[in-house]
Amino acid sequence: MSTPTTDRPEPPIRAMLAPVTPLQQNCTIVWCTKTKKAAIIDPGGEVDRLVAGLKQHGLELEKIWITHGHLDHAGGTARLKELTGVPVEGPHPDDQFWIDQIPESAARYGMPDAQGFTPDRWLGDGDVVTLGETEFEVIHCPGHTPGHVVFFHREAGFAQVGDVLFKGSIGRTDFPKGNYDQLIDSITRKLWPLGEHVAFVPGHGPMSTFGAERKTNPFVADVIVGGASADEAGLAPEGVPKRYS
Numbered sequence: 636m637s638t639p640t641t642d643r644p645e646p647p648i649r650a651m652l653a654p655v656t657p658l659q660q661n662c663t664i665v666w667c668t669k670t671k672k673a674a675i676i677d678p679g680g681e682v683d684r685l686v687a688g689l690k691q692h693g694l695e696l697e698k699i700w701i702t703h704g705h706l707d708h709a710g711g712t713a714r715l716k717e718l719t720g721v722p723v724e725g726p727h728p729d730d731q732f733w734i735d736q737i738p739e740s741a742a743r744y745g746m747p748d749a750q751g752f753t754p755d756r757w758l759g760d761g762d763v764v765t766l767g768e769t770e771f772e773v774i775h776c777p778g779h780t781p782g783h784v785v786f787f788h789r790e791a792g793f794a795q796v797g798d799v800l801f802k803g804s805i806g807r808t809d810f811p812k813g814n815y816d817q818l819i820d821s822i823t824r825k826l827w828p829l830g831e832h833v834a835f836v837p838g839h840g841p842m843s844t845f846g847a848e849r850k851t852n853p854f855v856a857d858v859i860v861g862g863a864s865a866d867e868a869g870l871a872p873e874g875v876p877k878r879y880s
């Protein structure tokens with residue numbers, strides 16, 4: 636008798652979703668499997684629950700990463716930093732005006748604990764952020780907000796894309812400094828080249844892959860970008876899908 640072994644090597648990272656706030660934003664805990672050092676991406680709120688989740692999985696928080704300055708993604712950042720002392724990285728400086736509005740929008744949404752903050756490190760296109768013994772690439776993807784960034788782990792084929800892209804939809808662009816064409820450009824020129832196999836966590840709703848969205852997403856499928864309407868392509872049988880903030 637021998638203990639069964641697996642030849643499959645341990646992946647360099649693992650990720651766990653923890654939807655937070657009334658908007659069910661996909662806060663994501665990612666960690667370096669070798670060192671158990673973790674980053675929390677987009678701690679919109681419910682910070683005590685996130686800290687408990689780290690403990691439960693034996694993880695040590697090393698970084699707080701922010702995709703963009705909206706309340707549901709960044710509202711718990713100041714509190715998490717206060718509790719843990721770890722550095723905040725991201726978003727891109729063009730989202731400062733959104734971060735500054737957090738206390739005001741928090742009052743409107745009944746989340747009085749949310750505060751503004753200044754990141755320890757602003758991020759830009761092509762930056763690299765480290766986590767334990769591994770690293771993520773930063774991709775600046777404006778359109779939903781001007782300073783939105785995406786965190787991409789090339790070896791694992793994994794991306795946290797915030798409110799840029801969703802399974803079957805794209806982010807809202809009707810806010811100040813939102814821009815529809817810029818968003819479509821960010822998705823098709825910056826995300827698609829990363830590979831069809833890439834699995835992504837969106838800011839809201841279920842995960843998907845870039846390849847699946849290139850086939851079926853009524854806003855950014857290849858046939859749509861090529862000029863067909865969603866109707867002609869048969870991609871929106873139930874009407875225009877919800878776009879998230």
Ligand SMILES: [Zn+2]
Pocket residue numbers: 660705707708798838839879880
């Ligand atoms: Zn959102």
Ligand SMILES: [Zn+2]
Pocket residue numbers: 703705708779798879880
């Ligand atoms: Zn947003």
